[in-house]
Amino acid sequence: MQDSPDLGDRGDAVCVVGAGASGLTAIKNLREQGFAVDCYERETSVGGAWNWRHDRSPVYAGTHLVSSRPLTEFPDFPMPDTWPDYPGHGKVLEYLERYAKHFSLGDDIWYGMEVTEIVPVGDGRWDVTIRSTGGGTTRVQRYAAVVIANGHNWSPVTPEIPGDFIGQVIHANAYKDPARLRNKRILVIGGGNTGCDIAVEAAQHADRVWHSTRRGYWFAPKYVGSRPADQLASERAPSWLRRRRQRRIAADLTRWGMPAPEHTPNERNPVVNGLLPHYVGHGRIEPVPDVARYDGAEVVLADGRRIEPHLVITATGYRPRFDFAAPELLDADEHGRPDLHLHVFARTHPTLAVVGLVQPDSGLFPVAHWQSVAVARWLKLRARDPEKALAVQREESKRPLESWSRRRVVPARRYWFEVGHVDYLQAIESLLVRMEGTK
Template sequence: MHDTPDPGDRGDAVCVVGAGASGLAAIKNLRELGFAVDCYERETSVGGAWNWRHDRSPVYAGTHLISSRPLTEFPDFPMPDTWPDYPHHRQVLDYLERYAKHFRLGDDIWFGMEVSSVEPAGDGRWDVTIRSTGGESSRVQRYAAVVVANGHNWSPLTPSIPGEFTGEVMHAGAYKDPARLRGRKVLVVGGGNTGCDIAVEAAQQATRVWHSTRRGYWYAPKYLFGRPADQVNDRLLRWRVPLRLRQWLYRRVLRLTTGDLTRYGLPEPDHRPYESHPVVNSQLPYYLGHGRIEPVPDVARYDGAGVVLTDGSRIEPDLVITATGYRPRFDFLAPELLEADEDGRPDLHLHAFARRHPTLAVIGLLQPDAGLFPLAHWQSVAVARWLRLRATDPARAAAVQQKESARPLESWSRRRVVPSQRHWFEVDHVAYLRAVEGLLSEMEGVR
């Protein structure tokens, strides 16, 4: 482990921003293709969002994976067979630490170092300004390429709710311990996986729990036919079952398992199955059925000690938890480098490759219907091979880039999703991996 990076031009080395799961995969796969790598991590250890010790981690005490173990592990570093189907967050962190140790990734990570800016330096190279989080002066280093893996679940998206509330309001990112819910009246705002999980925890600790959602969602159980639900979906995708048939099967299975949740007061979904990020929670129907969670509509405004809902009703919680997601942030990059629109949404090929800057890529900017780690692995493999191809055969690289730029969005991204920020990066993992496989084949000259 080094204390401070060497100043100046790093030649053909690649800069990786972040040492979470995606950053670790990027370091490993870049090194395997012969690249020198400098990874800058603002924290003092690996793990990113899964390291609950980090200030920016959204992980709380009861967090488990919502994707099953076989569909979450890296393809070249399996999780132990003795682990449960849905490992606890401490196991996931242990897994990432062992991954880093096994591949000796720590040799290339500068801990306590933050990237403050990344600017084009001409000829595809980049000037990267780094500074110590301890407050030391910054320095600039030049790299042949930059791979961004700073995550997109650390900057809370806080709803703008008019009025004043005399109780406590917190974003789900600040929620860590269920003891904070004990004996209180709690309103959870947000119908995603985090909102549902916290509502379930509140049902076990609080005296009263309201769960506010803007729209209806499809709530899937964690197990179907004795197997984790994502494994069943994975099989259907690999069999290439048409979307309409999968949607019919989804509705049928839910009717036979969780039943019609609108009878508890939840709004009816305004979209079809697979048109939103999957909400996987087996316990929500249980606590709805026992009256421990009370569904309520969206929040209209705060009113002193109360909260007024869009149907005109008023409730008086002690604590409001807004599980309203996160927004992607790349403060060290000018928005035009990622062709971000006015809302901050980047336009990247395969949600990874900057369209006008061939030596700039982002790893892990995905919302898949299974685990992220395998997709981050293959993304980083594709990025590493792309950078190697540019160095060894520029003419072929240009031809591949031209062909890939014509690939329709529908070939690797979901065709129809709920129009919200939460669904910016939605992908079906099988279709996405096929698209990455196609890119790899193009670069290898197979097709």
């Protein structure tokens, strides 16, 4: 690790923000296209969200992948065949550390350095302000491009629930160990993957568990027979066949009192949890509606029922935050949702890109890999032949949103970045072919 980078103009170098999985693959693929890279990581090691020693990590002791190993690994660096189908967070961190070491990515990472501002300065170049997290030292360096890879699961969203509660309320990002669940009554708020995982963990340790959800969801098991379910859905089959398979394995839990989904299994990514129906069906998890208010030791539900949990865990998601980038750089709306082509490319700043800002129905790592390949090749094409790059940009801007994004049903924040990974990767492949065709 180096103490500090050289000051001043970095020429054709690219700045990468963050050394989690998305930042690591961005470094590698940019270097393979001939770019010098400076990656700034506010923590003292790689891993991002998967390194639970980092203060922003949402990982807890029981965290495992919800996508199977073959659909989570980087395409050019497989996980060991001896690893389980769904590795735990410790193995995922080990994998990222191996990946960084194998490709010597640490040579380009500046640890303990936080990006505090990026400003366009003309001709596609950027002034990047970096601050040392140790001593507060600040400096500005100029780069040819900026790739943002700081993740979007670290700034928790806490629901605004009226009233006062004398028990304890924590967000899921503060939950780390099931020991705090034992011999307690637990209310989990939130029906996403994290909320369902924590509800299942609570069912194994707590005295009683309520699970509050605002809307209905489809649930997919991790296995169909002995095969990971996501591998069936990932096969390069016609879209109608993939949809049929999805409908066949997805289930709703309305007969146990959960709200009915307002969408089909194909329109939104399902919650991947085969144990939630098991524990609901065995009475260890009691589905309840939305929370209306707190009232002392009680929680009042939307249907008027009152319950008395000791601990409330709000698994209500995270807000994407790019404090160092003015909202207009990413064409963000009043809710903070960026408007990026393919959830990657800034529409008005061709040398600004975001890697990893997606929620696929499979693993993120291979998607981030191909995103960063596309970014690296785009920047190379723009430097080599700006006119052809502009032609590609104009053509890409005509691509229908529905060809790569899922925004058809519920405009809620949790759905902002959902993609079906097969269709999405085909869209990335189309862009890569188009850029290759400009030679």
